[in-house]
Amino acid sequence: MKLLGDSSSSLLLSLLLAQLHLLASAFPSQPRRIQTDFDKLTNQTRHLLKLTQDLLKDPVFGTEIDHHRFKSLPAISSRVSDLSSLEFKPTLSQLYADLKSFEHHFEWLNRITRKQQHSSVPKLTDMISHIKSLIHSLQRQMTRAEAPRIPVPSPSLPPNLAFHWEVVQSSQELLQQFRLFCDWASRVFLTLKSKLPA
Numbered sequence: 001m002k003l004l005g006d007s008s009s010s011l012l013l014s015l016l017l018a019q020l021h022l023l024a025s026a027f028p029s030q031p032r033r034i035q036t037d038f039d040k041l042t043n044q045t046r047h048l049l050k051l052t053q054d055l056l057k058d059p060v061f062g063t064e065i066d067h068h069r070f071k072s073l074p075a076i077s078s079r080v081s082d083l084s085s086l087e088f089k090p091t092l093s094q095l096y097a098d099l100k101s102f103e104h105h106f107e108w109l110n111r112i113t114r115k116q117q118h119s120s121v122p123k124l125t126d127m128i129s130h131i132k133s134l135i136h137s138l139q140r141q142m143t144r145a146e147a148p149r150i151p152v153p154s155p156s157l158p159p160n161l162a163f164h165w166e167v168v169q170s171s172q173e174l175l176q177q178f179r180l181f182c183d184w185a186s187r188v189f190l191t192l193k194s195k196l197p198a
Helices: 002-026 030-056 088-115 121-145 164-195
Strands: none
Touching: 030 121, 030 164, 088 121, 088 164
């Protein structure tokens, strides 16, 4: 009887261990899930970069910008040496603030181009939708990391643009700055992922 009891206990223990292994496989570890989320952030940013590049291929943007109209656009740091010194939480907070600022600027531009029935409106609407999606994904990571939200000041926007050429120049400047931001942000997300525990 004792031998039978020992065998039953061993069998029960083996079954429990097998169940635990199955559960562990079904629910990936937290670090692995966070790494997957950062892959998604990188892919979303690269998609926005491609949308921006496609818009800038329009022949109407083939001239130099005569002067800068936006005073409140985020300043983009693009030095590779800066990547190694990034801190996790402050960087997430800054990317969020920068994205919100670009969102405000693009929504303003979208309203202006709609009034003038500019051909770029469908793609601008699509871009704003993708920016909002990226902001939502980034918010989830900030909540998980307990990263604070930086207040986003109201953008300093140009006065009403009366002429088509002013709209073109404003669009070109905003798109060029956003292209720099997306290129930089995709590198930042990859760098932050590399700092996560394995």
